[in-house]
Amino acid sequence: xxxxxxxxxxxxxxxxxxxxxxxxxxxxxxxxxxxxxxxxxxxxxxxxxxxxxxxxxxxxxxxxxxxxxxxxxxxxxxxxxxxxxxxxxxxxxxxxxxxxxxxxxxxxxxxxxxxxxxxxxxxxxxxxxxxxxxxxxxxxxxxxxxxxxxxxxxxxxxxxxxxxxxxxxxxxxxxxxxxxxxxxxxxxxxxxxxxxxxxxxxxxxxxxxxxxxxxxxxxxxxxxxxx
Amino acid sequence: xxxxxxxxxxxxxxxxxxxxxxxxxxxxxxxxxxxxxxxxxxxxxxxxxxxxxxxxxxxxxxxxxxxxxxxxxxxxxxxxxxxxxxxxxxxxxxxxxxxxxxxxxxxxxxxxxxxxxxxxxxxxxxxxxxxxxxxxxxxxxxxxxxxxxxxxxxxxxxxxxxxxxxxxxxxxxxxxxxxxxxxxxxxxxxxxxxxxxxxxxxxxxxxxxxxxxxxxxxxxxxxxxxxxxxxxxxxxxxxxxxxxxxxxxxxxxxxxxxxxxxxxxxxxxxxxxxxxxxxxxxxxxxxxxxxxxxxxxxxxxxxxxxxxxxxxxxxxxxxxxxxxxxxxxxxxxxxxxxxxxxxxxxxxxxxxxxxxxxxxxxxxxxxxxxxxxxxxxxxxxxxxxxxxxxxxxxxxxxxxxxxxxxxxxxxxxxxxxxxxxxxxxxxxxxxxxxxxxxxxxxxxxxxxxxxxxxxxxxxxxxxxxxxxxxxxxxxxxxxxxxxxxxxxxxxxxxxxxxxxxxxxxxxxxxxxxxxxxxxxxxxxxxxxxxxxxxxxxxxxxxxxxxxxxxxxxxxxxxxxxxxxxxxxxxxxxxxxxxxxxxxxxxxxxxxxxxxxxxxxxxxxxxxxxxxxxxxxxxxxxxxxxxxxxxxxxxxxxxxxxxxxxxxxxxxxxxxxxxxxxxxxxxxxxxxxxxxxxxxxxxxxxxxxxxxxxxxxxxxxxxxxxxxxxxxxxxxxxxxxxxxxxxxxxx
Numbered sequence: 001x002x003x004x005x006x007x008x009x010x011x012x013x014x015x016x017x018x019x020x021x022x023x024x025x026x027x028x029x030x031x032x033x034x035x036x037x038x039x040x041x042x043x044x045x046x047x048x049x050x051x052x053x054x055x056x057x058x059x060x061x062x063x064x065x066x067x068x069x070x071x072x073x074x075x076x077x078x079x080x081x082x083x084x085x086x087x088x089x090x091x092x093x094x095x096x097x098x099x100x101x102x103x104x105x106x107x108x109x110x111x112x113x114x115x116x117x118x119x120x121x122x123x124x125x126x127x128x129x130x131x132x133x134x135x136x137x138x139x140x141x142x143x144x145x146x147x148x149x150x151x152x153x154x155x156x157x158x159x160x161x162x163x164x165x166x167x168x169x170x171x172x173x174x175x176x177x178x179x180x181x182x183x184x185x186x187x188x189x190x191x192x193x194x195x196x197x198x199x200x201x202x203x204x205x206x207x208x209x210x211x212x213x214x215x216x217x218x219x220x221x222x223x224x225x226x227x
Numbered sequence: 228x229x230x231x232x233x234x235x236x237x238x239x240x241x242x243x244x245x246x247x248x249x250x251x252x253x254x255x256x257x258x259x260x261x262x263x264x265x266x267x268x269x270x271x272x273x274x275x276x277x278x279x280x281x282x283x284x285x286x287x288x289x290x291x292x293x294x295x296x297x298x299x300x301x302x303x304x305x306x307x308x309x310x311x312x313x314x315x316x317x318x319x320x321x322x323x324x325x326x327x328x329x330x331x332x333x334x335x336x337x338x339x340x341x342x343x344x345x346x347x348x349x350x351x352x353x354x355x356x357x358x359x360x361x362x363x364x365x366x367x368x369x370x371x372x373x374x375x376x377x378x379x380x381x382x383x384x385x386x387x388x389x390x391x392x393x394x395x396x397x398x399x400x401x402x403x404x405x406x407x408x409x410x411x412x413x414x415x416x417x418x419x420x421x422x423x424x425x426x427x428x429x430x431x432x433x434x435x436x437x438x439x440x441x442x443x444x445x446x447x448x449x450x451x452x453x454x455x456x457x458x459x460x461x462x463x464x465x466x467x468x469x470x471x472x473x474x475x476x477x478x479x480x481x482x483x484x485x486x487x488x489x490x491x492x493x494x495x496x497x498x499x500x501x502x503x504x505x506x507x508x509x510x511x512x513x514x515x516x517x518x519x520x521x522x523x524x525x526x527x528x529x530x531x532x533x534x535x536x537x538x539x540x541x542x543x544x545x546x547x548x549x550x551x552x553x554x555x556x557x558x559x560x561x562x563x564x565x566x567x568x569x570x571x572x573x574x575x576x577x578x579x580x581x582x583x584x585x586x587x588x589x590x591x592x593x594x595x596x597x598x599x600x601x602x603x604x605x606x607x608x609x610x611x612x613x614x615x616x617x618x619x620x621x622x623x624x625x626x627x628x629x630x631x632x633x634x635x636x637x638x639x640x641x642x643x644x645x646x647x648x649x650x651x652x653x654x655x656x657x658x659x660x661x662x663x664x665x666x667x668x669x670x671x672x673x674x675x676x677x678x679x680x681x682x683x684x685x686x687x688x689x690x691x692x693x694x695x696x697x698x699x700x701x702x703x704x705x706x707x708x709x710x711x712x713x714x715x716x717x718x719x720x721x722x723x724x725x726x727x728x729x730x731x732x733x734x735x736x737x738x739x740x741x742x743x744x745x746x747x748x749x750x751x752x753x754x755x756x757x758x759x760x761x762x763x764x765x766x767x768x769x770x771x772x773x774x775x776x777x778x779x780x781x782x783x784x785x786x787x788x789x790x791x792x793x794x795x796x797x798x799x800x801x802x803x804x805x806x807x808x809x810x811x812x813x814x815x816x817x818x819x820x821x822x823x824x825x826x827x828x829x830x831x832x833x834x835x836x837x838x839x840x841x842x843x844x845x846x847x848x849x850x851x852x853x854x855x856x857x858x859x860x861x862x863x864x865x866x867x868x869x870x871x872x873x874x875x876x877x878x879x880x881x882x883x884x885x886x887x888x889x890x891x892x893x894x895x896x897x898x899x900x901x902x903x904x905x906x907x908x909x910x911x912x913x914x915x916x917x918x919x920x921x922x923x924x925x926x927x928x929x930x931x932x933x934x935x936x937x938x939x940x941x942x943x944x945x946x947x948x949x950x951x952x953x954x955x956x957x
Contacts (some may be wrong), residue, residue: 009559010467012383016652048650050381053467109376109645139380139647201649209655209666209781 001026001226003043008033008062008090013048013201015175016145017084020203021045032198033065042226043080044071046087048065048139048201058142059089078122080226083193085140086199088187097188097197098155099147101128104140105180111139113211116163116186116200117170123193124225126162126218133170134163134214136186136200138178143199144190145181152182160185162196228258229832238265238441239448239782244596251590259527259576259584265589266441266494266532267501269861270757273595277724277755282782288749290712292413299409300415300751302713304777309413310674311345314353314406314717314773316756320461321403322450325370330378330464331536332405338490341473342539344417344480345409348651350379350663351384352405353678353717353771357398357955359634364393365441366399369955374464375405376645381466382473386646387663390678393634396686399450399761404717406678406773410667417480419489421542421568426486428500428511428566429548431555432472432538435496436521438462439534441609449722449760460534464711468537468560471740475558476539484547487794488600497531499540501567502573505592510571515578519561527576527583542568605689611807611821618885623859624938626815626889631863631947638948641955645699658788659868660851661706664778673781675709677774682848683769683824687808689731689768692812693738694826700774701746701851705835706896708785708842709776714743716753716772721765723757728882731768732757739770745828746835746953748774761849785842787851789869789899794848794925795863796873797908798858800834800895802916804886810856811889830894838896838913844911847903859888861897862922863930867944872929878920899925 003026007014014030021028029039038044051062062068068090075081075096083091091097095179103112117133118126147155155161164184165170177184179199187198205215228234235245238261248264249255256264270276286294292309293301299313317332337347349793352375368391379386384407439462479485485505489499496518504511515527519536543551548564555562569575574591576584630636641656655663657674662677679699685692697714704711716739721728743750759766778784789796806812807821841847849869853861859875864872877887900908911921923931928940 010381010470010472012381012650016650019652049383050467050470053465053470055467108373109380109647111649112644112646115339137649139649141380197483204649204652206652209784210652211654212658 001042001223002040003028003045004031004039004041005045006031006033006067008042008065010051010053011047011049011087013203017045017047017203020206020215021217023186023206031067033067035067036070038070038074044074044084046083046090046225048087048164051086051090059086059093062090063093070152072096075195078192078194083197084201085144085199085220088199091197092178092193096195097190097202099145099192102140102144102146102215103142104144109141113137115166115168117166117172119161119164120159123189125196125222126224129217129221133166133168134217135205135212136202137204137211138200140199143179143181145185147182155188158191160189160191161185163198164188228253230258230261235261239269239824240265240346244268251594259531260586262528262532263497263584263586266497267591268534268595272494274755275596276598276600276757277732278597279599280733281822283377284736284740284750285744286749286751287754288713288747290307291749291751294751295753297418298342300713300715302751302775303413304672304674304881307413309411309416310775311340311343311409311411312407312728313339313752314404314678314715314771315754316717316719317403317405318719318759322401324461325367326374327461327463329371329374329403331462332403333375333468334464334469334536335377335492336405337384337469338492340407340409341476342490343411344415344418345411346477347384347407347409349408349663349676350405350680351663351676351773351914352389353680355392355394355402355769356395357401357742358395359393361398361859362858367953371403372642372645378464380468380647382470382648385648385650385665387648387654387665389643389679390656390680391639391642392682394682394767394799395396396767399764400759400766402719402759402769404771406436406672406675406715408775415480417485417488419506421487421503421509423486424568424570426545426568427543427548427564428513428568429541429543429551430518430538430563430565431541432560433465433468433535434519434521434531434561435533436535437525437529438535440529440532449758449762453760462534462536464536471558471560472539475555475560478554479551484551485541485543487542489540491540492609493534495532495534501588501591503540503542504574504588510569510573510575510588511566512569512575513566516574516921517563519563526864527578533760544694550680600723600729601726602733603726605734606689608820608822608921611818613806613816614881617816618883619715621885623884623888623932624936627859627863629815630810630860631943632950634950636810636856636860637950640948641857641951641953655781655784656707656786661703662709664707664784666781673778673784675704675707675776675778677703678771679703680769680771682769683808683813685731685735685770685822686767687732687823690738691823691826693770694742695823695893696770696772697739697742697748698826698831699854700772701748701831701835702777702896704774705838706785706787706850706852708783709778710839711748711776713749713751713772714772714774716770718751718753718755719759719766719769719771721760725765727955728765735770747930783842785847785850787849787868789871789925790848791866792871792925792927794899794901795905796862796922796925797898798895798920798922799838799898799917800830801892802858802887802890802895802920803892804882804890805892806886806890809889809891824891824893826893833915834894834896834917837912837917841908841911846900846908848901849899851897853897855891857889857891858897863943866930866940867896867947870928872926872940874923874926874931876923876933879911
């Protein structure tokens with residue numbers, strides 16, 4: 001399986017996701033934001049970080065990068081695209097996934113482990129995962145997902161919610177919401193479920209010596225689903 | 228503007244210093260030259276009051292590749308890998324403008340590291356604030372934490388450990404010390420020594436603006452009521468540009484284009500160009516019209532003294548300009564050839580085709596002032612006689628709860644959760660333990676780092692305090708299973724012109740030197756921050772020590788959380804019951820006088836090395852050093868982290884329960900071992916003549932003391948975690 005990770009000026013999780021993808025069997029290529037063409041890929045990843053310093057609005061300038069038109073075309077033709085953290089913010093800015101990401105409710109950057117409940121397994125990202133709940137890791141300042149009531153209805157009707165913040169037993173409640181997101185939303189799909197944007201970093205959970213190993217479940221499953 | 232003595236005094240120079248400048252130049256300096264002298268001769272850049280004493284510190288060792296004198300120290304961690312590290316203060320700007328002050332402190336220290344060719348892999352910080360009740364403390368704390376996070380998080384470098392203290396002596400002068408570790412191949416280290424004639428001098432990074440002019444001079448003076456007026460001397464950070472600068476510099480460093488490189492930190496273009504020339508015994512000629520400027524009509528004076536951030540000065544090999552420019556263009560950074568190296572041994576500046584400064588480099592560096600300041604010796608205070616009856620009235624659980632909730636002991640999670648501590652995917656020990664640990668990417672090795680200070684001990688007796696911090700750093704590294712290699716120090720003191728303060732400095736340095744010599748734990752880099760003083764009130768002497776150690780196989784790393792029920796807990800090292808200067812004495816008995824706990828360097832070394840042997844033999848399940856709050860605080864923190872309880876018993880001894888559990892005697896650790904290993908462990912301890920006490924066995928989730936008193940760990944945890952969160956949300 002071939003993957004490509006886009007590096008924007010200010011990306012800083014590009015190496016981490018490269019390490020993770022390779023660990024689970026992807027042949028990964030790093031792609032520079034100013035390039036026009038994507039290498040042939042089964043998966044495109046927009047990594048975490050602070051593209052363009054988060055200036056103007058998180059993800060907004062990166063969403064206008066030269067390479068992004070190719071990414072949008074790739075997604076619209078059914079290609080698999082995943083945005084993690086700042087990558088999610090970029091996806092939101094391109095309109096590939098709905099909603100916006102506001103500043104965290106308590107106005108502070110948060111770096112910690114969280115539990116997420118998988119809301120929809122009828123897709124290549126989470127299909128065949130045995131667990132209902134995964135322990136992931138977040139590190140962000142603007143992860144507070146927001147959308148209008150009408151948008152939310154549409155999102156729910158189309159089963160676009162990918163994962164919600166919850167406790168270790170899968171209970172979704174306000175006290176397990178780290179950033180104020182609507183409905184505890186931690187990740188969301190496009191309508192066709194080939195584009196996923198999420199705040200948590202599965203690439204930081206791929207080794208027992210790190211914060212945990214549930215990221216390994218995610219990546220192992222992802223590559224098998226793509227084969 | 229004509230230069231005279233009054234103008235010189237306004238620049239922070241002393242009368243005699245101005246006279247010396249005129250004598251060295253054999254004429255009066257012009258205003259640009261005066262600015263350059265004042266920047267190079269201030270305390271911050273010249274170390275004029277500290278140099279004499281810093282020379283006494285041990286700086287050499289088998290593992291030391293580069294000691295003090297470069298942008299940072301470098302140590303060997305084998306397999307052609309080296310760690311570059313340093314700690315630096317940004318105290319004055321952080322008090323004036325906490326967010327930008329702290330942010331640019333973090334940015335500055337990271338630049339020092341990647342200037343040497345090393346990719347930063349870990350950040351740490353030591354921050355000190357005034358009393359929690361002081362009206363400025365909360366906002367300063369919030370601003371500093373946001374600033375540190377704002378910069379480090381954006382750079383994508385994990386903040387893996389730190390230390391936060393509160394004490395009223397910092398009410399008017401907070402301390403913000405930032406430390407960075409970088410990883411480099413031993414044969415790819417870059418230095419700041421220029422070499423060769425007519426080599427192009429390159430300016431890269433951000434444009435030069437009017438921010439931070441005279442920042443270094445501001446950091447070399449005490450505060451007074453006009454402090455608000457100093458805001459313009461604080462620089463503004465742009466971590467995004469620094470991230471680009473980091474990537475661009477490392478990309479250029481893969482080739483052989485660079486002869487010398489120096490970041491523009493304190494005193495900006497002035498100190499960077501002069502340092503490179505001085506080390507290479509060369510001259511440098513700069514055309515200031517070529518310097519990329521953010522604002523129109525900047526004068527030579529402003530260009531030379533600006534402390535705009537995210538800039539570097541590079542001496543390139545001839546003919547490499549195009550290649551280098553391509554890289555900086557790719558990263559959207561300014562690139563300009565602004566001058567060349569010469570054989571004049573002078574710094575010569577041109578502006579609008581006129582020469583605006585012409586100064587022999589030696590007058591700025593070798594001839595800079597050096598003072599042997601007068602200082603007063605500190606006496607060892609008399610021990611307090613604590614009445615046994617005072618102790619009898621206290622209930623141990625009540626005292627324990629108070630100690631756990633003490634601002635200097637409580638959990639600092641509110642702070643470190645705002646720092647990205649997991650980016651780069653190699654953090655294997657997060658903040659909140661004895662030391663942070665990151666793996667050397669792609670290997671089995673890991674480095675541990677911690678940062679410590681003990682202002683109360685240093686204040687009570689500077690020599691002992693100085694020794695103690697080095698020992699504590701040593702212990703923190705050993706507690707995670709790392710072999711200590713070297714330290715960096717950040718020496719925060721009041722005015723060196725006051726004999727008592729100077730005495731504190733001299734004696735702390737003496738203590739640091741003695742301990743680091745004995746423990747073979749040399750000082751490889753550091754920074755001095757004097758004038759942490761508002762009017763006549765200075766801070767408590769606060770040297771901060773950053774220690775770095777190596778774990779050869781990261782699978783053998785130890786953490787402090789208790790692991791298994793029924794395991795046995797031992798205290799290593801002898802408990803004599805020293806309460807003076809302890810958290811217990813200061814906060815429970817309200818007794819602020821008395822000597823700090825004594826340091827026995829033999830025991831420190833022997834206990835630490837023996838523990839490393841136990842760890843090497845896989846006999847230790849968890850470990851934690853005993854520091855503030857004594858044995859019981861250390862044990863309960865291990866319970867809290869591991870979600871376990873303990874049946875704690877005080878061994879039979881001459882001292883009473885309070886003394887045993889809350890004393891802050893040094894050289895001690897708590898370790899958890901498996902029952903079946905007990906004999907082996909005791910054999911090794913006995914063979915090495917290490918004292919130990921058996922403290923009890925681990926249980927599910929309750930603390931029993933001598934089988935009588937009982938409290939749940941959850942209740943104790945709430946006392947430990949609540950205070951800071953509640954304080955910051957009020």
